[in-house]
Amino acid sequence: PAYWYSKSKTASLFGTGPCFGWSSQEVLGWVYYGGGQELFDELMGSLGLNIVSFFNSPMPAQPLGWFKEEIKDASQMNGLKYRTVGLAADVLMEMGMSVVQLPGGEIQPAMKSGLIDAAEFNNPTSDRDFGMQDVSKDYHLASFHQSQEFFEVTFNKKKYNALPAELQAILKYASEAENSNFYWNNTKRYSDDLIKLQKESGVRVHRTPDSVMAAQLKAWDVVVDRLSAEDEFFAKVIASQKAYAKDVMNYLNLNQPDYKLAYNHHFG
Template identity: 60%
Template sequence: MTKLKDKVTSLESKKTSRRKFFKAAAATGAVAAASLAMPNISVAQSAVTLKMQSAWGPSDADPFFEMNKQYARKVEAMSGGSLKVEVLPVNAVLKTAEIADGVSTGVVDAGHTVTAYWYGKNPASSLFGTGPSYGFSSQELMGWIEYGGGRALYEETLKATKLDYVGFFAMPMPAQPFGWFKKELKSVADVKGMKYRTVGLATNVLQGMGMTVLQLPGGEIQPAMKTGLIDAAEFNNPSSDKNFGMQDVSKFYSLGSFHQSQEMFEITFNTKKFNSLSKQHQSILRIAAEAANSDNYWYALKRYSDDLNKLVKESGVKPFPTPKDILAEQMKSWDKVVADFSAKDPLFKRIVESQKAYAKSVMKYLFMNQPDYTIAYRQYFGDPSKVVV
């Protein structure tokens, strides 16, 4: 009891000292400087820490893990330290496929992943990142989510899947490479019967092209290709692929594909935990995702391009554009897959129809207005596929 009284007396003494200090500071015009120097005891006492299970890491060299931490740093900075996100590497508490359920049930407070990882629970999840393009990239798909009716459909999909969390999106990923092959692809005939790794609806699309598809976690891809379990594979980007050591099992890298041409991160928070936060903290979690959207993308473009150059120079990797007949076959397969799932699931069909309506309008403007930027690039540097950096 004596110790408690001493603490109260000490705090009262500090409050009295502060009042005297402010009076003196006001007299000298130094209030602003004094407020900056004063210790912020209330923030330290009321700080909230959310445990976020990442689908990435644990190495800081993992670009996605770094992007996850960029988001966490923004949350802390925007809240003045009153809200923190502790980023846990993949498998720290939950495996990749367990994250959606783990956040929903409160095993962890939050998750940083992609919707395709709960594709097994509901194929419609793949439409929020690994669905058909309709001419748009991930930038425009995110525009559809926020301004084209996509958010309401996303929340309806969560409810239909019995996932109890609040989700935000960040990082409009560049179109993913078709991946790593034992030889350069010349035509669609080269992929028939091939054992290949991907995730989400892309699994159905490539199976429709005559490929045998396995869904494997990122860390298992390179060993599977090394042992012959699969013949070819994709993950996401040159930096992640380089970290996995794909250049040690293949030298032929097919760039540009419609199998996963517009994906982004899904940042999730357990609903009960999210609702327990102040309105200010809730807004910070949402706005930080918007800020990370730009930061992640800028970081990705620089790192991906640097790592692609390293793969070519240091490892003898031979990047090449995916043949046009393969792209055409992918589009045909997408049409069949979408038609099949739409016939089974009215919600799936409504999501597709909403995306098509948005793309038809927005992409018309973009395609009519934006110049062909490859013209400018070729004028100064030459054919992009042959430029040595």
């Protein structure tokens, strides 16, 4: 849905929307148990799209990306030509960046030629495969521009409805099973490739400063308020997401221990 930006900005809320304190795992919880699937089906109907979609494949937060120097303050991002897509483009333009929307395969050549100053794509594995380490050595992890992304599998609605109920259920449950496998597999791949970027390519990995991420959240507020005023259905989806996140994350924030505390205890 992030790439449906030109057709419907509301579609971007299903995979690359604002962070209300949740991860992609909890947003998928909203899809399955908080009314998100029903809202998406309603949106598809309003767009005249004859499809059935199942959401899956929760991803870790996308890195802020690759820069020509370490970003220590949000002011350094002002005026930079930066590649991203979807609602993230609105957010980063609100922060003063000049956004260029490019497909994945064009990012590295664009940065090499100077067409763009900085870029994000998705994760350490795909970034390494694209050769981003050859055009930049400052890689920033953690960001709220696309912090809870997930994917979908889509079927022709007419053909899906013609299937026996048993086969429909198999497709649905296969999509749900992919949630676990995707996350387990890719967190291992991403961590392995991050180490390779550092050790084999001399990449300097930085955690994006909290001040930059706080500025992102403020920019998100402006974008969400503007789009909600323009589109009643956009506002409806946002309200549903906020209601779910408020309750679920209240429990999780109270209940979850500080895993970083335990990590530092063992690994320093």
